[in-house]
Amino acid sequence: MHIIVCIKQVPDTRHVRLDEKTHTLIREGVESIINPYDLYALEEGLRLKERFGGKVTVLTMGPPQAESSLREAISYGADEAVLLSDRAFAGADTWATSFTLSLGVQKIGAFDLILCGKQAVDGDTAQVGPGLAERLSIPYVTWVRRIEEVHNGLIRVQRLMDDGYDRVELPLPALLTVVKEINDPRVPSLKGKMRAKAQAIPVWGAKELAADPEEVGLSGSFTQVIKVFPPPRLKEREWIEGTTEEKVTKVLEKLTALKIIS
Amino acid sequence: MTLQVRIDTEKCTGCELCLSLCPFQALEMQEGKAAVNEKCTLCGACAAECPVEAIFVPALPKGEESSDYAGVMVYAEQRLGKIAEVTYELLHKGRELADILKVPLSAALLGSGVTEKARTLVEHGADRVYVADHPALEGFTDETYGEALSRIIQTFRPEIVLAGATAIGRSFIPKVATRLKTGLTADCTELSIDPEKRLLLQTRPAFGGNIMATIICPTKRPQMATVRPKVMKKGAPRPGRPGEILAVDTSWADRSFKTRLIEIVEEIEEKVKLAEADVIVAGGRGLQEAKNFSLIRELADLLGAAVGASRGAVDSGWISYAHQVGQTGKTVAPKLYIAIGLSGAVQHLVGMQSSETIIAVNNDPHAPIFDVATYGILGDLFEIVPEMIRQLKARREGRK
Numbered sequence: 001m002h003i004i005v006c007i008k009q010v011p012d013t014r015h016v017r018l019d020e021k022t023h024t025l026i027r028e029g030v031e032s033i034i035n036p037y038d039l040y041a042l043e044e045g046l047r048l049k050e051r052f053g054g055k056v057t058v059l060t061m062g063p064p065q066a067e068s069s070l071r072e073a074i075s076y077g078a079d080e081a082v083l084l085s086d087r088a089f090a091g092a093d094t095w096a097t098s099f100t101l102s103l104g105v106q107k108i109g110a111f112d113l114i115l116c117g118k119q120a121v122d123g124d125t126a127q128v129g130p131g132l133a134e135r136l137s138i139p140y141v142t143w144v145r146r147i148e149e150v151h152n153g154l155i156r157v158q159r160l161m162d163d164g165y166d167r168v169e170l171p172l173p174a175l176l177t178v179v180k181e182i183n184d185p186r187v188p189s190l191k192g193k194m195r196a197k198a199q200a201i202p203v204w205g206a207k208e209l210a211a212d213p214e215e216v217g218l219s220g221s222f223t224q225v226i227k228v229f230p231p232p233r234l235k236e237r238e239w240i241e242g243t244t245e246e247k248v249t250k251v252l253e254k255l256t257a258l259k260i261i262s
Numbered sequence: 263m264t265l266q267v268r269i270d271t272e273k274c275t276g277c278e279l280c281l282s283l284c285p286f287q288a289l290e291m292q293e294g295k296a297a298v299n300e301k302c303t304l305c306g307a308c309a310a311e312c313p314v315e316a317i318f319v320p321a322l323p324k325g326e327e328s329s330d331y332a333g334v335m336v337y338a339e340q341r342l343g344k345i346a347e348v349t350y351e352l353l354h355k356g357r358e359l360a361d362i363l364k365v366p367l368s369a370a371l372l373g374s375g376v377t378e379k380a381r382t383l384v385e386h387g388a389d390r391v392y393v394a395d396h397p398a399l400e401g402f403t404d405e406t407y408g409e410a411l412s413r414i415i416q417t418f419r420p421e422i423v424l425a426g427a428t429a430i431g432r433s434f435i436p437k438v439a440t441r442l443k444t445g446l447t448a449d450c451t452e453l454s455i456d457p458e459k460r461l462l463l464q465t466r467p468a469f470g471g472n473i474m475a476t477i478i479c480p481t482k483r484p485q486m487a488t489v490r491p492k493v494m495k496k497g498a499p500r501p502g503r504p505g506e507i508l509a510v511d512t513s514w515a516d517r518s519f520k521t522r523l524i525e526i527v528e529e530i531e532e533k534v535k536l537a538e539a540d541v542i543v544a545g546g547r548g549l550q551e552a553k554n555f556s557l558i559r560e561l562a563d564l565l566g567a568a569v570g571a572s573r574g575a576v577d578s579g580w581i582s583y584a585h586q587v588g589q590t591g592k593t594v595a596p597k598l599y600i601a602i603g604l605s606g607a608v609q610h611l612v613g614m615q616s617s618e619t620i621i622a623v624n625n626d627p628h629a630p631i632f633d634v635a636t637y638g639i640l641g642d643l644f645e646i647v648p649e650m651i652r653q654l655k656a657r658r659e660g661r662k
Contacts, residue, residue, distance in 0.1 A: 091304060093445065094446065094448075095440070095446075098440065122468065122469055123448075123468060124448065124449060124468060124589070125449070126432050126433075126448060127432075127439075127446060128436075129436075130433060130434070130436035130437050130440070131436050131437075131439075133437070134408075134436070134437045139404070139520045139521045140404060140437075141521070142429075142433040156524070159429075160429070161341075161526075162428055162430075163341070163528055164526065164527045164528040165527050166401070166523060166525070166527070167523075167525045168522065168523055168524060169521070169522045169524055170520055170522070171520050218304065221445075222445030222479050222482045223445035223446070223447055223477050223478065224477065224478050224480060225305045225306070225475050226305075226306050226463075226476050226477070226478055227305070227307060227310060227475070227476040228305045228306075228307045228474070228475050228476075229307070229474050229476075230473060230474070231467065231472075231474055231608065231611070231612065231615075237632055237633070237635050237638050238637050239637075239638045239639075240637050240638065240639045244645045245653075247639050247641065247649075248646060248649040248653050251621065251650065252653055252654070252657070254621070254637060255565075255598070258597065258598060258619060260540075260565060260597070260598055261565065
């Protein structure tokens, strides 16, 4: 079984803070990590490989430094890695990103399954996985919380919905996006870390992918960010003062006024 | 070079205003003038504010003519025959956008045996409802729903398509947008119209809710967006409102498909009715340990409220993930949200700041939760919450 896992290198948003004065993102000292959801996709790929044999290839598009995320993925146990990197890819929206990834997948060659995290924590769009599947004309299922069975070229999964889950079956090759309920990712092994250091990682640019520069990156994007601003402050706050008892009495008066209690 | 904003160094006065405006630290001073580095994303935040108009955002290439697309369309989501609440929210917002553009509002309803539901979409503002009613659309798969909606959009050519940012909408709408070769903006929390250019201004949080970004799709049609549930207001239905119900061709669905939905499993026991609750009492790390969460539960009980939690409390194992409110949990907008011992990380705030009234109890006056609170109570929750419980019980006793 050949499994391709798509990952993204992202800033660790848990540590991104807003500067109180300028309302801009403080990114200094914020490290780059593998998008947390992608680690679940990688783990699931490794488990499938352990059950059915085959190999796991990790694929990412990003700046040259995204190579470190691919090496990290190898240290977890991925067999091969490919970096799609080119100045022309910069500024891509989800449309241009899924297009570039689809060229990368086609150049990698035959595969049985593509796994992606449900979304990246920086953009939070969840659009690249489905977009990639559509570009490759393969079926997909999002929000997969469990792979029940892989048998006779069919894969049966549980997908997390807003009110429960759906059980879905589809033929391979297919694409799945996974949620964190699917597994508990392992930690990198020492052997993996050694291999990650030594492994050659090919870098493919627009030329290697035979991509029209007009179709990738910013010029290949349909959406355009026109404004960025801090989240709005919604209401004026009123402090409730007094002793503990007085404070609570005042709060209950507010609750009465709001018809929460009578 | 074209991938960065351009700065006219003749005009630039070196005021450094743009440096503080840039969310990406892409601007720096070089020899007394602003200069751009490779972090630039072309967001344009600097250009809009530059007092001497020294910054230019390069325009994207022009695309196809947009004039043969007209109207606003809402994807009317249903599951097990029940119309999703977000559909009514989108119809209300869609009506507003359509009126500004002076175009009709339509709804696309997909399913099996759903035609009878079309009427309620008209009552909520749709001028026309396109119904694809076919056994193959009985349950949701990306494959069949993607095909059905793509066909409706290709046939009726709306300039704007809105869908709920639900498990269903966020899954198959990207397929539709890719099929139609157009742009899509995910999980919007605000929509408006630039009437002159007939552009949909789509605003959404990014970077875990740390920043808001406004996005346009200037050259492709339709302009497509998924919209976060519970953010837009729902309108009152108008019984008898005129509107047309149109059955669309579904003969394409008379075949088998690759993806097969085996079963739909509803998980009632795990379903904490957070999203529908009028009152939510939520606790955070300030509770210090698992057993103290009983204070939150007791207060919630007395108020008939649902229990919410911050990611910190969930990660600490004090309460299950189903209760988590925020970017990676649920988005809620109750009448009243009481936040206790919860500092209010931005990831939490984006999930609850649309609540009508917010009461925050915290011992840190600088806790960000106070920034969104209607009423702030500074103090020790281990004094205040037991006192609230005591007074609420006393009131109850007093009425007996």
